[in-house]
Amino acid sequence: MNRHLNGLKTAALFAAIIGLLLAVGGTIAAATGNSLFIWVFALIGVGTTAYGYWNSDKLAIRAMHAYPVTEAQAPGMYRIVRELSETAGKPMPRLYVSPTAAPNAFATGRNPANAAVCCTEGILRLLDERELRGVLGHELMHVYNRDILTSSVAAAVAGVISSVGQFLAFTSIFGGGSDEDRPNPLAMIAMALLAPFAAMVIQLAISRTREYDADEDGARLTGDPLALASALRKLEVGTQRAPLPPTPQLQNASHLMIANPFRPSDLSRLFATHPPMADRIARLENAARQQLR
Secondary structure, eight states: OOOSSHHHHHHHHHHHHHHHHHHHHHHHHHHHSOTHHHHHHHHHHHHHHHHHHHTHHHHHHHHTTOEEOOTTTOHHHHHHHHHHHHHHTOOOOEEEEEOOSSOOEEEEESSGGGEEEEEEHHHHHHSOHHHHHHHHHHHHHHHHTTHHHHHHHHHHHHHHHHHHHHHHHHHHHHOOSOTTTSOOHHHHHHHHHHHHHHHHHHHHHHHHHHHHHHHHHHHHHHTOHHHHHHHHHHHHHHHHHSOOOOOHHHHHHGGGBSSOOSOOOHHHHHTOSSOOHHHHHHHHHHHHHHHHO
16 A cells, blocks of 8 residues: 555665664774673663564553443444455454543554554544544554554664663763773764764654655545545644643653644654644645546
């Protein structure tokens, strides 16, 4: 279903973040004269990735205090997800509802066979069935495109780079050895400060690219780009009226949600995990025009 070039963009962004990790690793190896620390940080990153990926559904659902629902409790949600899953030829995910007025939705799980889709009570009240179908198509495509693995790896590598950056800062200040043996401390401090920032920017770019992918693929799955565009308009207003509190647990899960759940600010827009709603809506409207040609 993925007929666009965003997959290549994601691959390029991954290459950039891995290249940044190698550059930082080379710096720390030069600073300590020992490459052992690189392997230690790499193993920590692999372990963090594996844990987050394997337990992604539990972590996100727990953060939103969501509860499982039966078909009798949420017949419309079941009907839509069953239809879209059958259209995609994939197993039907588990369905959850979060008891919050903030309108949002997310999908998580390590693969289509172990996926979960969650809607908040707020979004179920806000959207009509056609708009909800557009949102659920978007969320299902996150699972089918394996975006949980993508985001888990990107977050883990960024975390490793941040940890290495902190080690570099400590080494540049308190490291032993003679001045002749040690790299330029100013260069090390600059790397320690800039590398985590660069990793975060690349991670955000990966997240935004995957949102565009899910919009496009979800609209293709439902055959109705304007339904998702209409839903995004309502969600932009709804999330501003009823934002979620920016707790650490919710911040860790916010990138999974279809709309930024927090109150926007000038600074938060620069470091948002979601692309601007206006851009997403414009792309969907253009896709609808393309269907008519």
